[in-house]
Amino acid sequence: MKILVTGGAGFIGSHVCARLLEEGHDVLCVDTLITGSERNIAAFHTDSHFTFLKHDVTQPFEFEAEAIFHMASPASPVGYMENPIETILVNSQGTYQMLEQARKQKAMFLYTSTSEAYGDPLEHPQREDYWGHVNPVGPRACYDESKRLGETLTMEYYRQFQLNTRIVRIFNTYGPNSQMEDGRMIPNFITQALKNEPLTIYGDGSKTRSICYVSDLVEGLMRAMFKPHTAGEIFNLGNTEEHTVLEFAQTIIKLCNASSSIVFESSRIDDPERRRPDITKARTMLGWEPHVSKEEGLLQTIEWFRTQIPNLSTVL
Ligand SMILES: NC(=O)c1ccc[n+]([C@@H]2O[C@H](COP(=O)([O-])OP(=O)(O)OC[C@H]3O[C@@H](n4cnc5c(N)ncnc54)[C@H](O)[C@@H]3O)[C@@H](O)[C@H]2O)c1
Numbered sequence: 001m002k003i004l005v006t007g008g009a010g011f012i013g014s015h016v017c018a019r020l021l022e023e024g025h026d027v028l029c030v031d032t033l034i035t036g037s038e039r040n041i042a043a044f045h046t047d048s049h050f051t052f053l054k055h056d057v058t059q060p061f062e063f064e065a066e067a068i069f070h071m072a073s074p075a076s077p078v079g080y081m082e083n084p085i086e087t088i089l090v091n092s093q094g095t096y097q098m099l100e101q102a103r104k105q106k107a108m109f110l111y112t113s114t115s116e117a118y119g120d121p122l123e124h125p126q127r128e129d130y131w132g133h134v135n136p137v138g139p140r141a142c143y144d145e146s147k148r149l150g151e152t153l154t155m156e157y158y159r160q161f162q163l164n165t166r167i168v169r170i171f172n173t174y175g176p177n178s179q180m181e182d183g184r185m186i187p188n189f190i191t192q193a194l195k196n197e198p199l200t201i202y203g204d205g206s207k208t209r210s211i212c213y214v215s216d217l218v219e220g221l222m223r224a225m226f227k228p229h230t231a232g233e234i235f236n237l238g239n240t241e242e243h244t245v246l247e248f249a250q251t252i253i254k255l256c257n258a259s260s261s262i263v264f265e266s267s268r269i270d271d272p273e274r275r276r277p278d279i280t281k282a283r284t285m286l287g288w289e290p291h292v293s294k295e296e297g298l299l300q301t302i303e304w305f306r307t308q309i310p311n312l313s314t315v316l
Contacts, residue, residue, distance in 0.1 A: 002026045004065040004107075006057045006098060007072030009036035011178040012112070012170070015218050016069055021047055028063055031072065032056045034086060035079040040177045058093040063101070067108040067225060070098045073147070075114070076182035077140070077268070084142035091146035092153070099157045099165070108164045110225045111154045115171040115238065115275055116144045125276040128169070128234045138270045151234070158232045166230045168221060171238025171277045175214030175297065176304035185209060186298075189249055190305045193256035203267040205246030208274045212239040213297030216290035223286040230285065236277040239290045255298050 003020050007013040008029030013036065020027045021044060029041060030053045044050040055061050057072050073090045074080040080087040095111060102109040118126045119134030134144045157163040174186040181191060192199045220237040224230055243251075246262070253260050282288045 001066045002028070002064050004028045004030065004063055004068045006030050006068070006070050006094070007036065009033055009038065009041045009052070010071065010075070011036075011040070011175070012173060012214060012217065013069070013071045014040035014177050015175070015214050016071065016221060017041065017044060017050065019218050019222065021049055025049065027051070028053065028065065030055050030057055030061070030063075034083060035074045035076070035179065035182075037179075057097055058089045060097060065101070065105060065107050067110075068098055068102050069110050069112070069221065069225065070095060071112045073112075074143070076179065076184050078181070078183035079179075080143040081139055087142045088146040091150040095150040095153050099153060099163065102165070103157060103161050103163055108225060109154070109157070109166070110221065111150055111165065111167050112221075113147045113151050113167050113169045114143070115169055115236070115277065116140065117147050117151065117169055119144055120270060120272040121274070124274055125240065125278040126236065127278040128236055128281055135270050140270045155232070164231045166224050166232070167234040168224050169234065169236050169277075170217065171236065171275060172209055172211045173214055173217045173238070174211050175301050177214075178301075180305065180308060185245060185248060186211060186252075186301065187305070189252040190256065190302055191309065193252050193258040193260050194302070194305055194309055196258050196260055198261045198263045199249045199253065201245055201249055201262055201264050202271060203245070204264060205244055205249065205262070207245050207271070208242045208276065209245060209248065210239045210242045210276045211248070211294065211297075212237065212290050213292035213300075216292050220282060220286065220288045223288050227286055233285065235282045235286065236279050237282055237288070238277040238279065240276060240279055241294065242274070242276045243294075251294065252298060252302075255295065256302055
C-alpha cells in the first residue's frame, strides 16, 4: 500500500515507518522536524520504498495514500509547552487537512490521540468511554484540548462521510529514538542515571505510571488500522502494569548500574496522579496486549541511550 506517516521522523513515527517498510509498503514520511530528528529516519533513505518530505501538515500538499497514520504533534511536556500554538494547530488544522485528503482519496485514517485526553482522571483505570477531567486553560491544555478536538474532527469525518477512521489513545510509551531531554519520565531517568547524576522526581514519587514498550505499541497501531471492523472505534493502547514513579527511578538506577541518588522537586501543574489504561477493548477487538516486560524494554532503551550520550565513557 501507499502509506503516509505524518510525524514519521519522531519517536513512535520512526518505528511505524520501519514496520511498514519491513512489510513492503511504500512509505511517505512528512515531518517538520520540530520535535523529531533526521537521525530517526537516516537508515531508511537507502530504501527505494521510503520518501521523506519536510513539510508542515497544517499546510496543504499533494500526495497519494491509501492509508494515513496521522501522528504529527509535539508529544512531550517540554515539546508542547515550548510550542503551544504549533501543537494546537497540528492537532486541529493539521488533522483537518489530513482528514480532507483521506476523504478525497478514500484512504484509511488513524489518529494518534493520547491518554492526556483523560486529563487528571477521576476514574481508574481509564476506559474509552470515560470523558475525562481536563483543565481547558492550563499549561497542558494546548496538547490535551487540541487532541480532544482532533478526536472530535476524526469522529465527524466518520459520521458525516463514512470515512474509514479510528482513534488510538496512546499511553506512556518508551524505547529507542525517544528524545533524551524531553521532560518525560523514562528518558529523564535514564539520561540522569547513565551520567550518574541524581534522578529528579517531581512530587513525592507516589504518583503512578504505566509504560508500554514501543514495539508493543506499534503492533497495536497496525492492528487498529488494518483489522476489519475498526472504523469509527477508539482504542486505548498502553501497558496496564502500574508502578510508582519512585519504583521506576529505583529500577532504572539498578539496570544502569548507577550510583545516582534521587531528588524530589515540587509537582508540575496538572500532572496526573495516576494513569493506567483499561485495554479490554483492544484485547477483545484487536487481540492485542503488551508482551515486552518492563526490565526487557528498559534494558533495550538504556542500551540505545548509551550510544546517544556523547563522551559517556568519560562521565562514568
Ligand atoms: N510517546 C508517547 O508516550 C505518546 C503518548 C500519547 C500520545 N502520543 C502521540 O503519538 C504521536 C507521536 O508521538 P512521539 O512520542 O513520537 O512524539 P515526537 O515528538 O517524537 O514525534 C512527533 C513528530 O511530529 C512532528 N511534527 C510536529 N508538528 C508537525 C507538523 N505541523 N507537521 C509535520 N510534522 C510535525 C515532529 O517533528 C515529530 O517528528 C503524537 O501524536 C503524540 O501526541 C505519544
